[in-house]
Amino acid sequence: MIRLLMPVFFILLAVAYLVFTFQLPESQIGNPNGPRYFPALIGFFLLLISIIYCIQEWKQRKEELEEVKQLFTGRTPYLIGSTLVLILIYTFLFERIGFLYSTILFLGGLLFVVNGRKKWLINIVVAVIFSFVSWYSFSELLQVSLP
Amino acid sequence: MGVDFQNVIEGLMVSIRPLNLLWVLIGGFLGTVVGMLPGLGPATAVAVLIPITFGMDPTSALILMAAIYYGAMYGGSRSSILLNTPGDGSAIAATFDGYPMSQKGQAGQALTISAIASLIGGLFAIVGFVLLAKPLASFALRFGPAEYFMLMLFTLSAIVSLSKGNMVKGFIAMSIGLILSTVGIDLQTGVHRFTFDIPQLSEGIDFLVVIIGVYAVGEVLYNFIGIDSLGSGKKKVGKKWITKEQWQQSKWPMIRSGPMGFLIGVLPGAGGSIASMLSYTTERQLSKNPERFGKGAVEGVAAPESANNAASVGAFIPLLTMGIPGSGTTAVILGAVIMLGLRPGPLLFENSPDMVWTLVNSMFIGNIMLVIMNILMVGLLVRILDTPPKVLYPLILVLAFIGTYTLSYSMVDFYILVIFGLIGLAMKLLNFPIAPLILAVIVGSDMEQNFRKSVVSHDNYLNIFFASSVSTTLTIMTILSVLYPFFLGWLQKRKQKQA
Secondary structure, rough: OHHHHHHHHHHHHHHHHHHHHOOOOOOOOOOOHHHHHHHHHHHHHHHHHHHHHHHHHHHHOOOOOOHHHHOOOOOOHHHHHHHHHHHHHHHHHHHHHHHHHHHHHHHHHHHHHEEEEHHHHHHHHHHHHHHHHHHHHHHHOOOOOOO | OOOOOOHHHHHHHOOOOOHHHHHHHHHHHHHHHHOOOOOOHHHHHHHHHHHHHHHOOOOHHHHHHHHHHHHHHHHHHHHHHHHHOOOOOOOOOHHHHHHHHHHHHOHHHHHHHHHHHHHHHHHHHHHHHHHHHHHHHHHHHOOOHHHHHHHHHHHHHHHHHOOOOHHHHHHHHHHHHHHHOEEEEOOOOOEEEEEOOHHHHHHOOOOHHHHHHEEEEHHHHHOOOOOHHOOOOOOOOOOOOHHHHHHHHHHHHHHHHHHHHHHHHHOOOHHHHHHHHHHHHHHHHHHOOOHHHOOOOOOOOOOHHHHHHHHHHHHHHHHHHHHHOOOHHHHHHHHHHHHHHOOHHHHHHHHHHHHHHHHHHHHHHHHHHHHHHHHHHHHHHHHHHOOOOOHHHHHHHHHHHHHHHHHOOOOOHHHHHHHHHHHHHHHHHHOOOOOOHHHHHHHHHHHHHHHHHHEEEHHOOHHHHOOOOOOHHHHHHHHHHHHHHHHHHHHHHHHHHHH
């Protein structure tokens, strides 16, 4: 039954999108309905195609989703979970402690998670050098202002 | 013929300026490195390297991105041949005989033949480009809003029906892309649409963030699955130089596949994957001993490599002449080019022919450079492949964040980036094709404008489908492209019944 989750989600999305489309304010310029036509077309199309998707998935409801299962095997949940946590920390630190230091921490953390603790020396060297080189090339060579 | 040789020569002069040569070299090299990573293809390479082009003049930026693109095509075949892990659809065919060759200890020869084949395919395609681009641009000059709308609709439906797997999922991905393109202030009336009073959304969702999120963050997260079981690239490369016999065997397949790949590349939606598959099966059918295929036949590497490189050059034609990208990677390039304030389309050939011809010439030079680089540095490149992906994937993630930050200097984009990374991951897991989403996000807003303009100029809605002979043709082609998979399925069923 888990297969029906996605189609139902898309059907709800299409309905919500259509509701918002018809609630759009009328335009003061030109055709008052101008801003609505195109979204309405897409909304109805998505609704139609999601219903077809739902029927398709219903026919295969007994088959398992092999690919999704991979997500929960081995180190994968740990890798993806830690990456997301590190991204949140990076986002928090980025403008507070500046590009260079936050990137060293972020990249170093990622390398420790993905590449493993045993290779700590490579991890630290790569994190520092890569962060410095990218900081130098963006802010000095390409003149992009980084925090 | 419509070919302006003076412009071609002028373009050549600009493209051999030292700085432009340097960009070709850097782009080709970086593209090769990212393309070599197992699981990552040209679209990711271009997406993650977009920030390098900021602040560059548009011509150099185009040169650099094109170089990254074909560099990644070269690199993609490296990981196909050595590791049996293609970076994207267009590199799959290279694994059929490339990997068996490297198991037989002929990896070096397989790499050499793939480089030579890519060069030959690329050269055919560049000649084709010179002949075809200008006439096509002049033709596209006559397109009005109705024709453009239909052209976009056709491109989207073609990319959906040709993308492997489920058409329904392709259309869903396309609809989501179109929905995203409607967020923000409506260009014609100033009405805020779907912004939910979030000020950052009023300018719309930046399609480059979507691109980097799906192609860089999403792909890297997806590649975390099974990262521990990735084989090491340590392989005996063996002899580099191909034998006379191998050359004889692959000469004609390469020459045949070039023009074919080019024409397929020009078609919207088709591109490298179909070109390489089609040329592989064609060569197998033409071969006197087809049983050699799949067991390390050298022409089984040569043909698809020639075809997919030709297709990647061909894909620039709809992009530059009509402003319509025909594939995921060219859509990414279009997104980056728009950021730089450039609008590809028929007027580009009128207003800045120098730019177009500089690009074409630099593709010519870049292809030659890449072959030299790939043959002479086989050893070095293989050693880069030894750099564990476990180090390179984190670097790509960091590049994705830097790129996103340089787009708008806004932290909100970091969240949007992660959300689209997760959407990309989910799409890969559930087998949703990504190209229709990316294409729709980029052309969606134009499509709507053209739709509304053509509705205004034709009283009856249905008229926009038949406004001119061009629209009518495009309408018929759109319907055919949607029906084509059903027709194919019906044919197969009939075949099975007969058998």
